Amino acid sequence: MRWVLYPIAALFALAILGAATLAAVSLYAWPNLPSLETLTDYRPRIPLRVYTSDGHLLGEFGExxxxxxxxxxxxxxxxxxxxxxxxxxxxxxxxxxxxxxxxxxxxxxxxxxxxxxxxxxxxxxxxxxxxxxxxxxxxxxxxxxxxxxxxxxxxxxxxxxxxxxxxxxxxxxxxxxxxxxxxxxxxxxxxxxxxxxxxxxxxxxxxxxxxxxxxxxxxxxxxxxxxxxxxxxxxxxxxxxxxxxxxxxxxxxxxxxxxxxxxxxxxxxxxxxVHGDYVAEMARQIAVEQFGEQAYELGIRIVTTITRKDQEAAYAALREGVTDYDRRHGYRGPEAFATLPEGAVSDEQLDEALGESHDYDDLLVAVVTEASTKEVKVYRRGEHIRIAGSGLRFAAPMLAAKAPQSRRIRRGAIVRIRDLGDKGWEITQLPQVQSALLSLDPNTGAVLALVGGFDFARSKFNHVTQAQRQPGSSFKPFIYSAALEREFWPGSILDDAPLYFPPGTTGSQAWEPKNYDGRFTGPITMRDALVRSKNMVSIRLLQAITPGYAQDYIGRFGFDSAKHPPYLTMALGAGTVTPWEMATGYAVFANGGYRIEPYIVKEIHDAEGRVLARTDPPVAGESAPRVIDERNAWLMDSMMRDVMSRGTGTRARTLKRSDIAGKTGTTNDYVDAWFAGYNPDVVAVSWMGFSQPRNMGRGETGGAAALPIWIDYMRAALESSPQRERPLPQGLSSSRASGRTDYYYAENPLPVAPTPEVPDWLREMFASDSQPVQEAPQEAIPPVAPAQQVQVPRMQMPAPVEERTPVIIRR
Missing domain, CATH: 1.10.3810.10 (Biosynthetic peptidoglycan transglycosylase-like)
Known part of the structure; x- marks a missing residue:
């Protein structure tokens, strides 16, 4: 039995030796074990998240x-x-x-x-x-x-x-x-x-x-x-x-x-x-600016001023407006063509044909497998779809036999389709034109909605804050406001007659500005000149008050005066602005004369929910500085309400509100289309144009391209908002010298001579049933490319991230 005990003893000895060795190694290793502070003070990598003011997620950033x-x-x-x-x-x-x-x-x-x-x-x-x-x-x-x-x-x-x-x-x-x-x-x-x-x-x-x-x-x-x-x-x-x-x-x-x-x-x-990618990106930049790359790991929560209702309404309005514009200009043809093998094709081959093409919200990518003038069959993501009838109406020109081969819908064509619900599917296309919409509270500057382009996934360029574009006639109210401070009043009569500036005057080539239709009204009131967007009157007003004065005056509204050279073309909006700046400027008219600063971040919280920073904005009528006379704001509001009721903004009469005011804007060669407008609770600015400026097509004015977007948004934004009338401020006197009751600064002499006598036909233009006026683009103003970056106002942040007491940020 001895031969049996020897192996057992050997194994036992080896076990003891192994245990001793393990114990020795453990005793040596134990002091070298890492500290458990990582566990006891657990701080996981939590992504940066951006929310609407009512608690909906806008974006998330972090690996x-x-x-x-x-x-x-x-x-x-x-x-x-x-x-x-x-x-x-x-x-x-x-x-x-x-x-x-x-x-x-x-x-x-x-x-x-x-x-x-x-x-x-x-x-x-x-x-x-x-x-x-x-x-x-x-x-x-x-x-x-x-x-x-x-x-x-x-x-x-x-x-x-x-x-x-x-x-x-x-x-x-x-x-x-x-x-x-x-x-x-x-x-x-x-x-x-x-x-x-x-x-x-x-x-x-x-x-x-x-x-x-x-x-x-x-x-x-x-x-x-x-x-x-x-x-x-x-x-x-x-x-x-x-x-x-x-x-x-x-x-x-x-x-x-x-x-x-x-x-x-x-x-x-x-x-x-919530469709708030541009807002989320702005908030992300603010977070990284303040916290560095750790912003993606600290669990920071940014609460913006955006509301879900307003943001979704703005997104839908912009998409609809851009789509309507795109359909007005016809179907351009498939995006690309894939080579499909003859005969039957597998889904795997069709998926390969789609390649890296991406969907853009409801504009889905598909490859055509069969095509005729009566029916088109497409494939996308495992689904075969038949499109016929009205779903082919938009793309019909590129289904015809006479369509160019390079643009014809045929087998292998990569197209866009959209699900219309009960109406089935339709062939559509990705718009090339861009647009932007910004709305804010004119009393605090809190941004309610911001859409910087048609689709963030396609272009991250934020046209609200980055696109420097010419405002056209939407800039005229600021010139008119300046004129009110130089003893003009809405009833002042000016001459809508031709103007000519020879090369010796301009310093370069001759300039002969025109009205849209090439015709001139003659004597016309200042009020009606704004309603009808008369270029000659705007130029004569600027001549009277001097471009230098106007350039200094517009700084009150937040504009960079350097981007508006003191030339007469300033009267026609030849400088450059962003929708962000335009909304800031129009807010002064909306709130009665106070300068507010738009802001988009309401609060910043840490991972435990503690408030690290909070914006405390200047409020109109309280802490915000007054930059124009209350009477000036009231008179401008009165004139711009007329723009909506009987001028270039008459499309907005569908809103059935009397408390809305605004102005259209269209630049030379239909390059930029604007509408800036407001009521006492909401200021909104819409813009449309190509990222690389070019002609959008004849007739694509501010009233035709930008105003419908503004109307669709404001319909939702003001849905539950009662109408608000602005009371007549003190210090205004009334007169019927212009053929209707109007107001002027009481301390100013009422200009009578040498104003021309008002003819009967001019009085008739003041009738409430006068015909709507279509605004025209300006002449001889070169477009400006959106190459410059705009600095968006930022929040100031407290230095220590661990600060437990909320920091009030005064702007």
Whole structure:
């Protein structure tokens, strides 16, 4: 028997020697273990998020999508699923599970592989926070020692909370809270048993088992977790049977899940519901400017002044206005052509033909598989669609046999389609023209809505803040306002007669400005000249008050005087402005004469919800400076209301409001179309043009292209706002010298001579039933490219990020 005892003794000695060696190594390694401060003071990388003022997500920025959730808020069904899948004895072992190690070893010996591991949740926390994933003896030893150290420092619930928030679960989702939104589109507290089981199955192989990348493997893993939950006693047989019989879980239907690209589905899973990309980008720039690259990790929450209702109304109005313009100018043809093999074509080949083409909101990309004048068949993302009847009307010219081959819709053509609901599908196209819309509260400067272009994904250039464009006649009210300060009044009669400036006067080429129709009215009141947008009168007004005075005066409204040279062309809007500046200027008329500063960030919060910064804007009538006389603002408002009732803005009569005022603007060769208008509660400015300035087409004036956008937005913005009339301020006297009752500064002498006598035909123009007037573009004003960057007013931030007391920011 002695020969039997020798091997046993040898093995025992080796075991003692191994244990001693392990103990020695552990004693040496223990002092070198890293500090647990990272765990005890847990600060995960939480992305920067931007919200509307009423709590809707506008944008998210950061490599890691993460929402930190407290263990008390984690649904019990998810805790049970995690324990069943990863560490059933978590609440019983000291950080390492001897029984689990033995069970895994036996299972692996019996299968001859390494199918089961023995890492506890605590060991996974140690690995995720401190170690790499390399499979070496040293790493495993440190993992075990760290697990023991963690268990000595933290409670079980604290460890599980760290695990639930830190673990990577695929599709840029870190933590189970974000994973629930990513895969199922719902908050963590609403997940079901099958969904909890699927989430709990992800840590083993998040890139392989997630339902976006591989729904089949995800389902297999889900079923395994459900069975483990039954074995662990967390659920009974009936619950298991119901969960296994439930339909496949996932954010989207099975067909779409199989068809859509991984990137598209991942992006859609956590995409904001409000179309506020330009706003979110402005807020992101402010955050990075103040916090650097850490802004993407600190969990900063920026609350903007935007409201969801206004932003969605602005987005819809702009898209509709641009689409209407685009349809007026006809179908240009397919975007591109793909070469398709003869005969039958597989969906995979068609997907390849679509290549890197992207959808832009409701303008979806598709490839044509069959085309005739009666019917077009297209394919997109696993779906074959038939388009006929009215859905072909817009594109019909490019279906005809006589259409140029390079623009004809034929097999292999890449086109845009749009779902019209009950009306079916239609062929459409991506507009080339751009547009912008900005609205704000004229009393505080708070921006209510901002859309910087047709589609942010297509062009990130923000036309609201960056596009320096000529304002055309929409700039005339500022010249008229200056004239009121030089003893003019709405009843002043000026001469709408031809003007000619020879080269000796201009210093270059001769300039002979014209009115739109080439005709001249003769004597006309200042009020009616603005209503009818008379160029000659604007020039004569500027001559009278001098360009130098006007250049200095417009600075009161926030304009950069250097961008408006003191020449007579300033009267026709030959300088350059942005919609941001125009809204600032028109707010002065809307609020009775006060200069406000537009701002877009209301508050900035840290990850714990503490207010780091808050904007305290100057308020009209309180802290904002008065920049023009109240009487001036009232008179300008009165004249611009007439623009809406009987002038170039008469389309807005569909709003059926008497408290709206504004002015159209169109530049030379129909390059820029503007409408700037307001009521006492909302100022809105709309603009349309090409990013690289060029002719938009005859007739595309401010009243035709920009005003409809403004009307559609204001219809929604003022829906629940009662009409407000502005009371007559003190210091105005009335007169009928112009043929109607009008007002002037009481201290000014009423100009009678040498004003021409008012003819009868001029009085008739004041009749309320006079015909609407269509504004024309200006003449001989060269367009200006939007190459200059505009500095948007920024918030001043407190220096220490950790500041706990809200900082009031005065502008």
């Amino acid at each position: 890691e999508r993460r929402d930190v959730v407290r263990i008390a808020d984690v649904p019990p069904v998810l805790k049970q699923a995690i324990l069943a899948a990863e560490d059933e004895r978590f609440y019983e072992h000291p950080g390492i599970d001897i029984f689990g190690i033995a069970r895994a070893a036996l299972a692996n010996l019996s299968t001859g592989g390494r199918g089961q591991g023995a890492s506890t949740i605590t060991m996974q926390v140690a690995r995720n926070f401190f170690l790499s994933r390399e499979k070496t003896f040293n790493r495993k030893l440190y993992e075990i020692l760290l697990a023991l150290k963690i268990e000595r420092s933290l409670s079980k619930d604290q460890i599980l909370e760290l695990y639930i928030n830190q673990i990577y679960l695929g599709q840029r989702a870190y933590g189970f809270s974000v994973a629930a939104r990513t895969y199922f589109g719902k908050p963590l507290e609403e997940i079901t048993l099958p969904e909890a089981a699927m989430l709990a199955g992800l840590p083993k192989a998040p890139s392989a088992f997630n339902p976006v990348v591989n729904p089949a493997r995800a389902a297999v893993r889900q079923q395994y977790v459900l069975r483990r939950m039954k074995e662990a006693g967390f659920i009974d047989a009936a619950a298991l049977e119901d969960a296994l019989a439930a339909p496949p879980v996932g954010r989207e239907g099975a067909a779409r899940t199989a068809a859509a690209s991984v990137e598209e589905r991942a992006d859609n899973a956590y995409r904001p519901t």
